Amino acid sequence: MSDWTKLKSHRATQSETRITDLFLTDADRATGYAVAAGGMVFDYSKTLIDRAARQMLIALAEGAQVADRREAMFSGAKINETEDRAVLHTALRNLSGSVMVDGKDVMPEVRATHERMSAFARDVRTGIFRGQGGAITDIVNIGIGGSDLGPAMAVLALAPYHDGPRAHFVSNVDGADIHDTLARLNPETTLVIVASKTFTTIETMTNAKTAKDWMAKTVRDPGAQFAALSTDANRTAAFGIDGARVFGFADWVGGRYSMWGPIGLSLMIAVGPEHFDQFLAGAASMDDHFRSAPFEQNLPVMLALVGIWHNQVCGYPTRAVLPYDNRLMRLPAYLQQLEMESNGKGVGMDGNDLTVASGPVVWGEPGTNGQHAFYQLIHQGTAVIPCEFILAARGHEPDLAHHHILLAANCLAQSEALMRGRSLDEARKLMEAKGLQGAELERQARHRVFKGNRPSTTLLIEELTPHALGQIVALYEHRVFVEGVILGINSFDQWGVELGKELALKVEPLLKGEDAPGHDPSTVHLAELVREMRGE
Numbered sequence: 285m286s287d288w289t290k291l292k293s294h295r296a297t298q299s300e301t302r303i304t305d306l307f308l309t310d311a312d313r314a315t316g317y318a319v320a321a322g323g324m325v326f327d328y329s330k331t332l333i334d335r336a337a338r339q340m341l342i343a344l345a346e347g348a349q350v351a352d353r354r355e356a357m358f359s360g361a362k363i364n365e366t367e368d369r370a371v372l373h374t375a376l377r378n379l380s381g382s383v384m385v386d387g388k389d390v391m392p393e394v395r396a397t398h399e400r401m402s403a404f405a406r407d408v409r410t411g412i413f414r415g416q417g418g419a420i421t422d423i424v425n426i427g428i429g430g431s432d433l434g435p436a437m438a439v440l441a442l443a444p445y446h447d448g449p450r451a452h453f454v455s456n457v458d459g460a461d462i463h464d465t466l467a468r469l470n471p472e473t474t475l476v477i478v479a480s481k482t483f484t485t486i487e488t489m490t491n492a493k494t495a496k497d498w499m500a501k502t503v504r505d506p507g508a509q510f511a512a513l514s515t516d517a518n519r520t521a522a523f524g525i526d527g528a529r530v531f532g533f534a535d536w537v538g539g540r541y542s543m544w545g546p547i548g549l550s551l552m553i554a555v556g557p558e559h560f561d562q563f564l565a566g567a568a569s570m571d572d573h574f575r576s577a578p579f580e581q582n583l584p585v586m587l588a589l590v591g592i593w594h595n596q597v598c599g600y601p602t603r604a605v606l607p608y609d610n611r612l613m614r615l616p617a618y619l620q621q622l623e624m625e626s627n628g629k630g631v632g633m634d635g636n637d638l639t640v641a642s643g644p645v646v647w648g649e650p651g652t653n654g655q656h657a658f659y660q661l662i663h664q665g666t667a668v669i670p671c672e673f674i675l676a677a678r679g680h681e682p683d684l685a686h687h688h689i690l691l692a693a694n695c696l697a698q699s700e701a702l703m704r705g706r707s708l709d710e711a712r713k714l715m716e717a718k719g720l721q722g723a724e725l726e727r728q729a730r731h732r733v734f735k736g737n738r739p740s741t742t743l744l745i746e747e748l749t750p751h752a753l754g755q756i757v758a759l760y761e762h763r764v765f766v767e768g769v770i771l772g773i774n775s776f777d778q779w780g781v782e783l784g785k786e787l788a789l790k791v792e793p794l795l796k797g798e799d800a801p802g803h804d805p806s807t808v809h810l811a812e813l814v815r816e817m818r819g820e
């Protein structure tokens with residue numbers, strides 16, 4: 285019997301099992317089904333994973349050779365086989381030592397770029413680097429996907445450490461995005477950072493040109509207030525950005541894994557190179573843990589195995605990421621790209637269709653806001669949605685500690701409510717207490733039943749520091765890696781985004797009223813309607 289079959293058969297025996305029963309039969313479950321490392325705890329006791337399931341999941345990971353693949357990644361082997369590239373974002377956060385790619389140690393260049401970035405960030409922060417109108421007050425990062433989501437998420441997350449210029453992020457090709465951002469800024473004290481691994485992405489290049497035109501209206505040498513983050517030095521030069529302000533990286537850094545290097549420049553300018561280095565150190569500590577801890581005590585491995593259990597074994601198609609931390613507001617969006625662009629694939633490394641589900645839909649919002657929006661469905665809807673709660677024990681506002689206790693109470697209460705639920709008998713008692721009787725009591729009681737037995741996990745950290753944020757992001761990166769290895773897919777390419785990009789270029793002429801053969805009647809009709817509504 286394959287590991288997958290064993291897991292599914294075991295799951296089939298659990299139709300009557302409640303998570304609460306597992307706590308009754310195992311007095312140590314609360315601690316035995318939690319992994320603690322590096323000052324954080326990942327609690328997965330409120331799931332239906334029992335001893336047998338855990339053993340089977342670990343056997344699945346061992347059988348998929350997660351340990352060998354992990355070493356292959358860290359050592360610079362070309363594990364991104366469909367693009368013939370190494371996968372070395374981990375080299376951007378462990379700046380010591382050497383890593384060989386194609387017979388060359390890549391670390392001297394990584395270190396040199398890191399030093400250049402740090403020096404530039406310091407110059408911007410201290411006013412040594414100036415705009416035409418004086419010290420830089422605002423930076424605008426123009427990028428999309430991996431060239432936007434990571435730094436945008438992290439700048440918000442580390443707001444208590446933000447003492448540099450204000451940071452703005454423009455990603456959407458919708459002119460509203462860049463218009464509304466630039467409208468608030470003074471071009472003479474603004475630094476524009478064009479972040480694009482390829483320097484060809486249409487949204488980014490369109491926004492970059494608009495920003496340059498905007499700046500050129502008042503700034504004599506607009507190019508001097510631009511920096512670029514890219515793998516393509518020829519294209520950045522052609523755009524008119526001096527090499528001194530171009531920070532390059534290699535193709536072995538995937539876009540959605542790139543915030544540790546040059547793509548993190550906006551974050552570095554915002555919080556300072558020292559805090560940025562703490563962020564890198566947090567990630568590097570998670571790398572060490574991932575490489576050395578036994579699977580059962582390994583945070584990324586266990587987070588991945590819980591994910592596999594819920595998605596591929598139990599068949600729950602989505603998972604909600606619910607940070608009880610307002611500053612982690614953009615983490616779900618960041619994780620959507622990280623997880624769904626990495627593992628949303630139907631073909632395995634061997635070129636065959638997957639025989640299990642590809643990665644889940646990832647979504648979420650911070651608590652407590654989500655509680656007043658979509659938690660209704662999570663508690664009483666017909667679909668089971670595994671929830672991943674994230675909570676810091678301490679906030680950054682000591683004089684508002686009572687807010688934080690309420691926040692934490694809500695987080696813990698949600699996972700308890702999801703697991704425990706409320707029985708029909710309990711609901712009937714509530715209705716009796718309200719004076720209801722007979723059929724009406726019964727009818728009203730049924731609306732107040734919570735089936736419970738809904739799984740959740742909790743990631744508990746001490747405080748959302750730069751170090752902790754680095755740990756969290758690296759934790760999720762490695763989770764994606766482990767899940768990808770178990771599914772037998774390449775987590776590091778993204779061919780699925782190409783078709784839409786190609787077709788957008790072919791649809792553009794339709795909207796300009798030009799001849800564009802080969803489109804389906806619906807698309808042609810919609811394009812005509814757009815033109816009609818625009819009065820063309």
Ligand code: F6P
Nearest residue numbers: 429430431480481482485539781
């Ligand atoms: O559309 C997909 C994608 O290639 C992402 O993987 C990437 O993060 C994003 O576009 C931006 O790419 P670039 O950094 O090359 O502009």
